[in-house]
Amino acid sequence: MVRFENVGMRYGAGPEVLSDINFTLEPGSFHFVTGPSGAGKSTLLKLLYLACRPSRGFVNLFGREVTKIPSRELPQLRRRIGVVFQDFRLISHLSAFDNVALPLRVSGGREEVIQKHVTELLSWVGLADHLNARPPTLSGGQQQRVAIARAVIAHPNLLLADEPTGNVDDTIAVRLLYLFEELNRMGTTVIIATHNESLVSRFSHPVLHLEDGVLELRGAMAAP
């Protein structure tokens, strides 16, 4: 599903924020990416959701080397990836419904199917009464659930979440992680970046720990 080989990443002419990253993730696995702020967690996720290409090394996603994928083929690949951004990145002038419907609409989904699935999913995350609400009128927790619903609506093969528990208390954080586990049981490969190691310790999933751009594998990991 995911393989990193000697991956290095720098922004412009700056220093490397990731150095010699090597790991392999099997389909259906669940991993945490931990590390202090600035350790390179978000950059690692950016490489995974194809927001940038590595400065060196190889990133293999769904059996394809990302540096060799032509730009016109990136949308198809991105549709297999769901992302919960740290700052949610919801589109503020669209309703919660339309935000969640977006991944289906951009891939040409039928409107009646979209209506049914989005309504169901928003009900599932407890936002049945907020379908028409715009993100600025929702609380941080509600926005986060909209962001999660948008990330999973198209049944992605790979779900990436960047600090998804950053804005909620521990109880809700644990419930969110149970939600991700539920999605993982349905076959989605899940990668969650968080600096909350106490939360991670409550689960038995393997951890990719980043410190100053260098990766350390903790727990059961497949060999690169």
Added chain:
Amino acid sequence: MARSQDVLPFAKESTTRLLPWIVGVMVYLAAVMMAGAMLLAGVAADWNRDLTGSFTVQIPPAEKKAGGSEGARVERVIKLLRETPGILKVKAIPAKETAKSLEPWLGANFDAGDLPLPRVVDVTLDRTKTVDLIAVAEQLQKAAPGAGLDSHEFWRDQILSLVHALGALAAVVIALIGGTCVSAVVFATKGGVAVHKEVIEVLHLIGATDDYIARQFQRQAFRIALIGSLFGAIVAVLTLFAIARFVTRLDAVLLPTPQLAFWQWCVLMLVPLFASFIVTSAARRTVLRTLRQML
């Protein structure tokens, strides 16, 4: 749940606020310019058609000491012309009519007897035959010394050259108008892409193709272009009607009636549609080119 048409918040965008006006003004100028060019071309074609198959013979008044009456000179010329193969019709313009044609310049009360006006003979040629005008001119000199033949060729060529030059100028001006309009659209669209960069990034990351994003801009550009160009076209039509009304009231004999044929109105109606197409295409191309630089 109503489907949201605009994924990008164009309503809040300030970069395109002036664009409908710019498109409107451009369409207005292009339509008026095109109407002018078509009218001019039509008038030139009419003149050309009228003048190509004819020529005029001018017989100056006979000098008294040279002898011979004016009537006899005219008769000799008419006889000569009627006997010339290839000439269809010969008509001597009465002296009164010649004098009357000077009224716009000299007024209705002038005395034609004070002026040495030439007699004019209008000749219509058979378009299927060739007439040697040089030979005819030589024979005219013998029949009535001083008589001159005016095939209108020089005047016609000059006028046609002027009309062609004006037509070319109109085409250049219309092209410049189009270029200016496209530049404004490109500038505004680039601004729009910059303004909506964050949303565009999100759309990219959830799997939107460049084409999907370009369609959003394209739709908005089409709306703007349609509003602007319809406005410009309506004002242009009103202007043309006003000019036509003004010229008709002038009662100026030398000015042709500025009237467009049905097909010319159809061509003018294509201007706003063509402008909308140009604006939409320019917006689409600009967005696609800009997005290509993003990952």
